[in-house]
Amino acid sequence: MLLRTLLGAATVAALTLPQAQAQTTLTMSVWVPHTHMLVREGFQPWTERVEKETNGRVKIRILPKGVAGAVQHFDAAKDGLTDIAFISHSYTPARFQMLRMAVLPFGGDNAESQSVALWRIHQKHFDKLNEHAGTHLLTLYTHGPGIFWNNKRATRTIDDFAGLKIRVGGGIAADVATALGANAIAKPAPESYELLSSGVVDGVMFPGESIKSFKLEKLVKFATDFPGGLYSDSHAVVINEAAWKRLSKQDQDAIMRVSGEALAREIGKTWDRNAAEGFELLKANGGELIRADANLVKAVAERTAKFEREWLETAKSRGIDGDKVIAEYRALVKQVDSERKK
Numbered sequence: 001m002l003l004r005t006l007l008g009a010a011t012v013a014a015l016t017l018p019q020a021q022a023q024t025t026l027t028m029s030v031w032v033p034h035t036h037m038l039v040r041e042g043f044q045p046w047t048e049r050v051e052k053e054t055n056g057r058v059k060i061r062i063l064p065k066g067v068a069g070a071v072q073h074f075d076a077a078k079d080g081l082t083d084i085a086f087i088s089h090s091y092t093p094a095r096f097q098m099l100r101m102a103v104l105p106f107g108g109d110n111a112e113s114q115s116v117a118l119w120r121i122h123q124k125h126f127d128k129l130n131e132h133a134g135t136h137l138l139t140l141y142t143h144g145p146g147i148f149w150n151n152k153r154a155t156r157t158i159d160d161f162a163g164l165k166i167r168v169g170g171g172i173a174a175d176v177a178t179a180l181g182a183n184a185i186a187k188p189a190p191e192s193y194e195l196l197s198s199g200v201v202d203g204v205m206f207p208g209e210s211i212k213s214f215k216l217e218k219l220v221k222f223a224t225d226f227p228g229g230l231y232s233d234s235h236a237v238v239i240n241e242a243a244w245k246r247l248s249k250q251d252q253d254a255i256m257r258v259s260g261e262a263l264a265r266e267i268g269k270t271w272d273r274n275a276a277e278g279f280e281l282l283k284a285n286g287g288e289l290i291r292a293d294a295n296l297v298k299a300v301a302e303r304t305a306k307f308e309r310e311w312l313e314t315a316k317s318r319g320i321d322g323d324k325v326i327a328e329y330r331a332l333v334k335q336v337d338s339e340r341k342k
Helices: 002-022 037-053 070-078 098-103 111-129 171-179 189-197 241-246 249-257 260-274 276-284 294-317 322-341
Strands: 024-029 058-062 084-088 135-142 146-150 165-168 183-186 203-207 222-225 234-240 288-291
Touching: 024 070, 037 058, 037 249, 037 260, 058 249, 070 084, 070 135, 070 234, 098 111, 098 135, 098 171, 098 234, 098 294, 098 322, 111 135, 111 260, 111 322, 135 241, 135 260, 165 171, 165 189, 171 183, 171 203, 171 294, 189 203, 222 276, 234 241, 249 260, 276 288, 294 322
Parallel strands: 024 058, 024 084, 165 183, 165 203, 222 288
Antiparallel strands: 084 234, 135 234, 146 203, 146 222
């Protein structure tokens, strides 16, 4: 009887062993604090959806600390230091030239519409260029409209920007700041507090939410908001290519059901929900919010128009009909925005 019981237990263990071995835990590295709304309201809920969609076969563990600096996060995923990472394309813009289309000045008033449109355009036109080589792309999205923040003076005319030292992530933000006459200082977002508090910079270019996330509300006095945003930035969530290939087709499909456009939309909504908090904190601390008037918008548009022409030339050199694609993207932004408001 004892022998039969032991044999039965061994059989059950043998039958359940493959199921236990099939469970995969993936690591995810982030370069913003875990209190940041991207982690709290975006990535963490997504990891829970992945686990549910795969029936517990795949779990994603967000590491307590980034495995590398913000600029190095794409390579960290590509080289296998982490399985999954989220990246800012502005930190290495030469690698992601096509995505510049979605972050040009006056591109849109909400992150949800831009993020969904960008994902669709990327999958249709840019995926074949393999700009995220070495990884599998899980999603793309943009942050909300970019704002010009500083602690020196109100920026109401184009001349008011001259000489201000402004922290930017790089890419289009750096180019726009320079075109406005400011001195662009490219540094990762988490360094913004130290840069402002020490006087190394006079201001930052950020979406509204970031003032709260990086605790800058007491360090800035003026914000100038532009219709459609002064600029934007695109981010991606990528997984190491080898780690992706180790997953079963069933689990890959399950993960993409809650990633791709679905995750782009959710993170876009997260940016939009939190956008107003930076303005509220600015005003609560005695700061001034300035809405760019028609003259300022016209002056900025004239100085930054060249960036779209440059992108069109780059697209052409890579076999992309840039005029067609950018028109399609802008139409999609309007379409998604209209659907969103229904």
